Amino acid sequence: MRLWSVDPSILDRMALVACWREALLAQKVLDGGTRGYTRHPQLERFRARDEPLDAIGHYLASLHAEATARGYSFDASRIVRRDAASPGIPVTTGQLGFELAHLRSKVAVRDPAWLERLPAVARAAPSFVATPGAVETWERGVLAP
Template sequence: MRLWSVHPSILDRMALVACWREALLAQNVLAGATRGYTRHPQLERFRACAEPLDAVGHYLTSLRLEADARGYSFDASRIRRGDAANPGIPVTSGQLAFELSHLRAKVTRRDPAWLAQLPDTARPGPTFVETPGGIEAWERGTPVA
């Protein structure tokens, strides 16, 4: 499961679609509607919020808005709390840099034309607020050199 912290505008098509599916799964996990992935480390930051379903609802809404801007059709009715307020989840600058590097490696293999869309420095997605620091403790990915 990869719930990207970087702004969804830099995600290539495959990353955006996969993130939508995985965030819907995360929503079900947080709602207690599934038995799988209940201990997935990427969910820690949503669980730390006062209202985890609101937090993931805001996250899903930001993905849907990006999809709409690109002419894709993500079903808004699948978001349990689509009108949730921004939870302002902290994400470190080191995590954003890690994710940008990870995305760059993926895009290089599957959609080299998208590389031009990738910035030198990633800004956080609408659900997140950047803070100083290294890679987040919940990150289980292998740093890309």
């Protein structure tokens, strides 16, 4: 499961579509609708909010807005809480840098033309607030500093 912390505007088509599907799954997990993925580390940041369904709803709404701007047809009726306010989830600048590098490596293989659209420094997605720091502790496959 990859719930990108970077602004959805920099995600290529495949990353945006996959993130939408995975965020819908995350919503289902947070709503108690499935027993799978309940301990996935990326869900920690949504669970830490007072209203986890509002947090994931805002996240999904931002993905939907980006998809709509690109002419894609994501079904907004699947968002349980689509009018939720931004949860202001903290995300470290180290995490944003890690995700941008990860996205860059994926895009280099599947859509090299998209590389020129990637910024030097990634902005946080609308549901997040960037804070100084290293890669998040919940990120898998990264050695601690």
